[in-house]
Amino acid sequence: MSTTARTGPARAPDVPELPEVETVARLIRRPLVGRRIEGTHVAWERTLGGQPKRAFSRSVRGAHVAAVERRGKYVILVLERDGENAGRILVHLRMTGRLHVDPAGEPERDYTRVVCRLDDGAELRFVDVRKFGRFRFLRDPDEVLGELGPEPLEDGFDATWLRGALRARKRLLKPLLLDQTFLAGLGNIYVDEALHQARLHPLAPAHRVSAPKAAALAEAIRTTLAEAIEREGSSFDVFYRTPEGNPGSYQHQFQVYGRTGKPCRRCGTLVRRIVVGQRGTHLCPRCQPKPRG
DNA sequence: AGCTACTCCTGGTAGC
């Protein structure tokens, strides 16, 4: 494993973004939908996002999981009682959060923060090393989901929308794309990848991005995310079935992310790492020239 | 409005 001077090893991305969250939602949907939550165990209360564990337990116990959805980087468990809406569990994986549905008798997992026991003996387990993740019950999920920007893979997000939205914002491109109220689901990895594909510099002012560049960016965002979802459909489940959960078991074909000091796959120029808004940012100085002024 | 800095956390790594 090679390392770079100041940035540490080019590690596998363990930070879930839209494609990873979508893959998780698909994986847990089948074993979860139709199940009844019999009880809960909360090992780290702050994971609940402020609700006391007793109240949380009362909120979800006895409810059925009617559907598993995704919005931005949230996994959404739709709860019902007697066929009536009974609120939602919103799961945000943040950095190291993992969701597992383990059949009865599976050994416990390290770093398990919240468990929902199901009526077939299986357990929904929220595992999270760094404790940044959230597993929240909300009667009205719109108070959270209503703040989110559009879904990049759905109607409503296209070149026209993006061009107009960029023109209206006097912000740097990368921090804007990371802002979930602007666009839902992008994180550090896919922003770097999409900007590279569209040949845009992360420090470019949003309102100065040309119409053709905005169109290229919209396309880059869609293809980057869609391809990642495709890949993870075949490989991420392997990772999720491994009790150790080794993130190295699936590899992405990243162009710039985590490739500091390595040649750009398009032009061979060495990939640079800069810091934008306190986040490590990877770019090709030749493909993504710095804007002037 | 939009920027920076700080907070939450812990495993992994660098440097001794």
Next chain:
DNA sequence: TGCTACCAGGAGTAGC
């Protein structure tokens, strides 16, 4: 080998 110091990072918040 073993210790300590520091880093990564999504999102919320405070302060300018």
